[in-house]
Amino acid sequence: MNIAVIGTGHVGLVSCVALARMGHEVVGFDVDQEKVSLLQRGVTPFHEPDLDSALHGELDGGRLRFTASASDALARASVVFICVGTPMGEDGEADLHAMEQAASQIARDANDGVIVVEKSTVPAGTAERVRTAISLEAPNLDFDVASNPEFLREGHALHDALFPDRIVVGVSSEVAASILRRVYEPITSNGALLIETDVRTAELAKHASNAFLAMKISYANALARLSERLGADVRDVIEVLGADPRIGPAFLGAGLGYGGYCLPKDVLGLERLSARVGYDFGLLREVDRVNREAMEATVEKIEDALWNLQGKRICILGLAFKAGTDDARLSPAVELARRLRDLGASVVAYDPMASANAQHEVPELDIAPDPYVAAIGAHCVVIATEWAEFRHLDLKALREAVATPILVDARNVLREDQGWAAGFAYYSMGRRPLQRHPGASDLFVLPEPAPLDAVADAAG
Ligand code: NAD
Numbered sequence: 018m019n020i021a022v023i024g025t026g027h028v029g030l031v032s033c034v035a036l037a038r039m040g041h042e043v044v045g046f047d048v049d050q051e052k053v054s055l056l057q058r059g060v061t062p063f064h065e066p067d068l069d070s071a072l073h074g075e076l077d078g079g080r081l082r083f084t085a086s087a088s089d090a091l092a093r094a095s096v097v098f099i100c101v102g103t104p105m106g107e108d109g110e111a112d113l114h115a116m117e118q119a120a121s122q123i124a125r126d127a128n129d130g131v132i133v134v135e136k137s138t139v140p141a142g143t144a145e146r147v148r149t150a151i152s153l154e155a156p157n158l159d160f161d162v163a164s165n166p167e168f169l170r171e172g173h174a175l176h177d178a179l180f181p182d183r184i185v186v187g188v189s190s191e192v193a194a195s196i197l198r199r200v201y202e203p204i205t206s207n208g209a210l211l212i213e214t215d216v217r218t219a220e221l222a223k224h225a226s227n228a229f230l231a232m233k234i235s236y237a238n239a240l241a242r243l244s245e246r247l248g249a250d251v252r253d254v255i256e257v258l259g260a261d262p263r264i265g266p267a268f269l270g271a272g273l274g275y276g277g278y279c280l281p282k283d284v285l286g287l288e289r290l291s292a293r294v295g296y297d298f299g300l301l302r303e304v305d306r307v308n309r310e311a312m313e314a315t316v317e318k319i320e321d322a323l324w325n326l327q328g329k330r331i332c333i334l335g336l337a338f339k340a341g342t343d344d345a346r347l348s349p350a351v352e353l354a355r356r357l358r359d360l361g362a363s364v365v366a367y368d369p370m371a372s373a374n375a376q377h378e379v380p381e382l383d384i385a386p387d388p389y390v391a392a393i394g395a396h397c398v399v400i401a402t403e404w405a406e407f408r409h410l411d412l413k414a415l416r417e418a419v420a421t422p423i424l425v426d427a428r429n430v431l432r433e434d435q436g437w438a439a440g441f442a443y444y445s446m447g448r449r450p451l452q453r454h455p456g457a458s459d460l461f462v463l464p465e466p467a468p469l470d471a472v473a474d475a476a477g
Contacts, residue, residue, distance in 0.1 A: 018200060021046060021094035023119045025056060025083065027063060027174065027278070027344070028136060028167045029100030033083075034068065035178035036098075037075035039203040045083045046090035048118075056083040064343040064370050065174045091126040096200060098165070099147075100136045105282035110289045111140055120147045124154035132196050133162045138227070138283060140290040141220040144187075163193045164216045166223030171277070172341030179204065184211045187219025224290070227283035228301055233268040234275045235307035241271035241447025242314060251447025252429055271447040272428040273349040273401060274311035277338035281308075281347050311446075312349060315399075315427045316356050318444050322423045323397050327361035330420070332395035334388050334410075335402025335428070337371035345374040350401035353427070355379055367391040369404055392418040398441075403428040412439030 018041045022033045025047040033045040047053050052062050059073050075081035084090050091097065101115035116139060123133055133151070135144055144162045151160060164187035169177035184201050188194040194213060198205070205211050214222070237255055244251040251271045259266025275281065284301050291298035323329050338348035345351050348371070354364045358381070365383040368375060372384045385391035388407075392398055392415050400407050407430050416422055416439045424431075424441040429448075436443025 018042070018196075019093045019095050020044070020200070021090040021097045023047075023087075023090070023097060023099050023122065024101035024115070024137070025049075025052060026100065026102060027065075027171060028169065029098070030056065030061065030072075031065065031068065031169060031174040031178050032098055032100055032136060032167070033081055034071045034075055034175065036200070037078070037081040038071065038179060039201075041080065041200070042093075043075075043081045044090045044094070045081070046087055046122075047083070047085065050085045053083050053085040066172065066341075067175050071175055087122040088126040091123065091128070091131075094127065094131060096132045096134060096196060097123055097127060098134045098136045100167075102278075103137045103139055103282075104278075105285060108289065109285040110293075111138075111282065111286045113139065113143060113146070116143060116147060117150060120150035121154060123160070124151045124158065127155075127158065127160065129159040131158075131160045132193050133160055134197070135162070135164045135220070136167045138166060138223050138279065138286075139164075139220055140224070140286055141217045142290075143220060144216045161188075161190050161193045162216070163188045163197060164219035165197060166219060168223070168226065171344055172339070181209055184209055185219050185222055186211060186213050187216040188213065189216055224283050224287040227280055228287045228304070230268045231275050231280040231284045231308070232300070232304045234270065234280075235304040235311075237269045237271040238274060238311040238314075238447075239307050242310065244447040254447075270403070270429065272311065272403070273315050273353060273446075274308040276347045276349040276352070277344065278346045281305075284308075312352060312356070315353060315425070315446070316360070318427075318446075319357065319397060319399060319425050320360070322425060322442065322444055323362075323421075326357065329362045329396040330394055331357050331362045331364050332385075332388075332391045332398045332419070333357075333364055333366040334368075334391065334398065334400045334407055335404055336366055336368035336375035336382075337402050337404075340402055340404045343370035343374055345371045345378055348375065348378070348402075351375050351378050351382075353399070353401055354382055365391045365395065368402065369406060371402075389414050389418050395419045396421045397423040397425060399425045399427055400430055401427050403430050407431075412436065412441065416440050 020036050020041045020043045022029050022045045025045040033043050037043045055062050059076050061068050099119045101119050103111045106112035144164055148162045166185055186197045240254055241251040255269045258264050259269055284305050288298050288301035333354050336345050336350045358364050365385050367385045367388050376382050422441045424436050425444045429445050
């Protein structure tokens with residue numbers, strides 16, 4: 018099948034490679050000429066496991082090519098996937114300018130019979146907008162619009178695209194349904210689940226999935242705030258919750274909160290969409306509030322540990338929005354660096370992959386080549402992304418590098434006794450306040466948990 022993909026970013030490029038791997042003839046089109054020339058040379062513009070070799074394989078096999086010309090991409094396409102960005106607009110709603118541009122490109126250059134497929138995450142109702150925009154510009158074009166939202170996870174993107182836990186197809190005609198069944202037949206024949214529904218339901222299902230994941234993270238963070246006040250240990254609370262198969266352990270990490278390109282915008286986008294159609298989805302506002310509170314709680318913890326931030330040097334370990342990616346878009350770690358700088362601290366950071374992208378977000382950020390160089394002279398070390406390598410830090414070497422032994426584990430990647438054993442005053446998220454111990458001076462000892470009679474009094 019001849020397929021065009023509009024937008025060759027994290028979703029579009031992976032889709033190009035996966036669709037070519039399924040045996041289709043694929044042309045990827047992007048307005049970013051630099052990205053296109055990299056891709057034409059077989060260079061992936063971002064880190065994603067196994068994507069480089071898969072891209073080479075498909076380019077060499079002749080099933081995949083890239084172009085910066087919409088007419089070239091659309092000339093032979095019978096299916097067009099729209100994979101452009103849909104960032105958060107200033108009012109919290111999705112900014113759909115790129116979707117509109119894509120519709121216009123299709124109106125100008127697509128052939129009769131084309132099936133236009135939204136893969137970008139969009140508010141329910143967008144397909145109708147796309148349909149109207151194309152019809153107004155190309156009244157004689159015979160086309161249909163379908164929704165096929167993407168559920169891949171950065172850091173596992175190619176695997177997820179080739180072995181998805183579900184493929185969602187929203188259609189309004191049997192023709193579109195049968196074409197999309199054919200597109201995915203190479204993987205559905207191997208057992209991938211394909212759920213067919215109407216277009217609006219498919220659009221809503223994607224937003225609903227992301228908002229639910231964000232809700233789990235905020236639930237864990239709310240429990241972290243409560244555990245700190247009660248003297249409980251949120252990690253154990255979460256282990257108990259996660260062991261219940263009805264709940265599951267994923268997306269229940271307490272820490273700095275969720276970030277990245279998708280969850281923040283999709284939570285707010287769904288809340289705004291709901292408000293627009295007359296439903297007050299206050300739960301989602303609360304999810305967002307608790308997420309912002311997680312950031313505040315971390316900043317307060319660092320301030321509390323350091324007393325004053327002015328003139329202090331802080332080492333941040335981790336800048337990616339999550340482990341396994343070089344993506345720093347809306348990364349809580351980057352936001353933390355920004356906040357600490359604004360409060361007067363100097364920040365030196367290390368990340369195994371995302372430093373360049375983080376520096377793009379905060380150009381003044383000092384970057385170190387490894388955690389131990391980043392820690393030299395620091396008054397506080399903060400673990401801000403849950404990279405596996407941080408579980409195996411040489412804490413003794415880190416202790417020797419710092420000026421003051423304070424370690425704030427904002428992702429709960431270490432165990433309390435590891436920090437203490439290396440001589441750090443160790444702060445974590447949602448755990449019992451530190452008890453007095455031989456390794457730390459009084460300065461680092463946090464208050465005892467509230468006595469239970471006070472808790473009972475408060476409960477009235
Ligand atoms: P991205 O920013 O990495 O890529 C978007 C690409 O679209 C860019 O290369 C940009 O140059 C290109 N583009 C913009 N306008 C264009 C136009 N008119 N014509 C051609 N190209 C154009 O974004 P992304 O992370 O790939 O996300 C794309 C969509 O997929 C978003 O709606 C996002 O919410 C959704 N999504 C993302 C992920 C993820 O993990 N990143 C997962 C699932 C769904």
